[in-house]
Amino acid sequence: MIAILGLAIGVVVGLLVQPTVPAELQPYLPIAVVAALDALFGGLRALLDGIFDDRVFLTSFLSNVVVAAFIVFLGDQLGVGTQLSTAVVVVLGIRIFSNAASIRRHLFRA
Amino acid sequence: MTLLTELTRRPLDPSYADAAARRAVEGDRRGAVSHGLAVLLAALLGVGVAAAALALRTPTAGDRQARALLEHQVLEKRDVVDALEASNARTASEVTALQESALRSSDPQLLDRTRPWAVASALAPVVGAGLRIVLTDAAGTADNPDDLDLRVQDVDLQVLVNGLWAAGAEAVAVNGQRVGPTTAIRSAGSAVLVDLVPLVGPYTVEVIGDAPELQTRLARSTAGQHMAMLHATYGIGVQTSSVAKMELPGSGSLVLREATVPDEALAAAGLADAPAAAGVRQSGADKEGDGS
Numbered sequence: 001m002i003a004i005l006g007l008a009i010g011v012v013v014g015l016l017v018q019p020t021v022p023a024e025l026q027p028y029l030p031i032a033v034v035a036a037l038d039a040l041f042g043g044l045r046a047l048l049d050g051i052f053d054d055r056v057f058l059t060s061f062l063s064n065v066v067v068a069a070f071i072v073f074l075g076d077q078l079g080v081g082t083q084l085s086t087a088v089v090v091v092l093g094i095r096i097f098s099n100a101a102s103i104r105r106h107l108f109r110a
Numbered sequence: 111m112t113l114l115t116e117l118t119r120r121p122l123d124p125s126y127a128d129a130a131a132r133r134a135v136e137g138d139r140r141g142a143v144s145h146g147l148a149v150l151l152a153a154l155l156g157v158g159v160a161a162a163a164l165a166l167r168t169p170t171a172g173d174r175q176a177r178a179l180l181e182h183q184v185l186e187k188r189d190v191v192d193a194l195e196a197s198n199a200r201t202a203s204e205v206t207a208l209q210e211s212a213l214r215s216s217d218p219q220l221l222d223r224t225r226p227w228a229v230a231s232a233l234a235p236v237v238g239a240g241l242r243i244v245l246t247d248a249a250g251t252a253d254n255p256d257d258l259d260l261r262v263q264d265v266d267l268q269v270l271v272n273g274l275w276a277a278g279a280e281a282v283a284v285n286g287q288r289v290g291p292t293t294a295i296r297s298a299g300s301a302v303l304v305d306l307v308p309l310v311g312p313y314t315v316e317v318i319g320d321a322p323e324l325q326t327r328l329a330r331s332t333a334g335q336h337m338a339m340l341h342a343t344y345g346i347g348v349q350t351s352s353v354a355k356m357e358l359p360g361s362g363s364l365v366l367r368e369a370t371v372p373d374e375a376l377a378a379a380g381l382a383d384a385p386a387a388a389g390v391r392q393s394g395a396d397k398e399g400d401g402s
Contacts, residue, residue, distance in 0.1 A: 006149035010156020014164070019157065021165040029162040036159050042123050049122070051130035054148045060123045061155055094117045102122075 003054040004043070027076065028069035031088055035068035036061060038092045041099040048106040068092070202360070206234065228360075229281060232290025235360040236281045239353065240318040241325060243270065245340075246347035247311050259344055262311055264297035266340060267304070271295060273333020274317045274324065281318040281358050285309045288361040305361065312347070321352035 021029065039061035046052040068088050075084030206228075213221040228234035245267070248260035271282055271289055282289040287304040289295070294305065301308040317324065328334045340346040 002145055003148050003152040006152025007156040007159075009149075010153035010158075011160045012156075013153065014157040014160025017157075018164055019161045021161050026165065029166050033159065033162050033166065036155075036162075042126075045122055046126040049126070051126045053126060053129040053133070054145075054152075056123065056125045056129045058148055058151050058155070060125065062151070065155075065158075091113075091117065094114075098118055099122065 001052070001054070003057050025069075027081075028072050031068045031072045031085055032065045034089055034092050034096075035064035038096050038099075039064045041096050041103070045099045045102050045106075048103060064092075199359075206360075230291075232281065232288045232293070232361045235358060236318055237355065237357050238280070238318040239321060240279075240316065240356055241274075241321050242351050242353050242356070243315040243317070244347070244349045245270070245311070245313045245315070246349075248345035248347075250345070258300065260346070261300065262302070262313055262340075262346055264295050264302045266336070266346070267302060267313060267315070268295045269333050269336045270315055273328055273331045273336075274315070274319075276331060276333070277319075277324050277327035279317045279319045279324060283316045283358040285314055286359060288359055290361050293361070316353075316356050316358060318356060318358060325350065325352070 039057070042060060043052060043057040046057070071088055072081060072085050075081040078084075210221060213224070225234075229236055245262045247262055251257070251260045254260060267284060271284070274282055284295070284304045287293075287307050287309065289304065294303070296303055298308070301310070302313070303309070337348045341348050
């Protein structure tokens with residue numbers, strides 16, 4: 001719970017301060033945001049399942065973002081950056097969809 | 111297939127279940143320091159996500175760089191064009207001066223005959239009294255930038271300039287671009303081109319001639335009616351004033367497209383009936399045919 005509170009505070013601070021992202025990190029931002037979304041949906045589902053855990057949420061969030069960015073970086077170095085990005089988006093997208101379906105079952109019982 | 115099955119069957123991170131099981135067995139042993147670290151880390155991640163989202167919404171640095179580069183190139187090329195145009199005009203005036211000095215010594219009569227032609231063909235700059243007519247876009251163009259009816263269009267300038275010629279104008283210029291016999295007034299997009307030079311409003315039409323005479327004859331003509339209609343219907347500004355002294359620039363050099371040797375010149379050279387003369391004229395006609 002406390003992790004979600006901290007995340008919300010961080011988002012508000014980020015929107016107010018508007019920090020600039022270094023240009024070298026720019027190519028990894030889209031994938032990192034998708035990975036963050038995946039972690040968010042996973043956390044929401046765990047919350048509804050009653051097994052939410054701050055530590056697991058934060059580690060999955062951080063590792064998702066870092067691994068996604070690293071895969072894109074690796075792909076860029078190997079010359080298959082766009083293909084690997086697509087692969088990451090497909091995998092994370094499927095997970096987001098199944099988690100969203102499960103959240104929907106929890107909320108609307110349908 | 112294992113990957114896809116895993117993804118669709120168990121989309122939730124298994125560590126959530128592990129952590130829940132461990133907590134059930136061992137109980138929650140985490141203290142205040144651990145919670146503080148968690149909040150700090152979460153806040154940092156939130157800032158990062160917000161920054162990433164903001165950075166993705168604004169145009170990237172690459173776009174801005176490309177845009178700045180293009181702007182720079184456009185300005186640079188415009189400077190080059192200006193310099194070339196200036197040198198062109200200088201050379202043209204040198205050519206005219208040389209032609210005049212050459213003719214003055216060899217054939218002053220011919221010079222006197224060609225001078226009016228240089229004015230009529232808009233080649234030579236002229237100074238004199240005349241009219242200045244300023245056409246301005248209607249007031250509502252800022253609200254309706256796409257409404258062409260509120261703008262001064264190429265057709266309006268064409269009608270006005272043709273009406274001025276018919277009213278006895280000796281020389282006409284639009285925004286400093288001299289209008290000659292071969293000058294086209296047309297549009298490209300919303301810009302009006304005079305002699306292929308894009309102009310922006312307000313359009314100042316300067317005309318040299320007898321000002322009162324021009325004004326009355328213009329008012330009686332269809333061009334005058336067109337101007338009155340533009341003013342009354344669309345609110346386009348038409349201001350006419352007479353000017354005691356104006357300077358209209360020349361339009362540079364003309365391109366020679368066709369040339370024949372006059373018959374009297376051939377006779378004077380004793381070549382009137384010679385076959386060579388016919389050959390010369392024939393080849394001249396051929397060249398003209400190729401060029402068109």
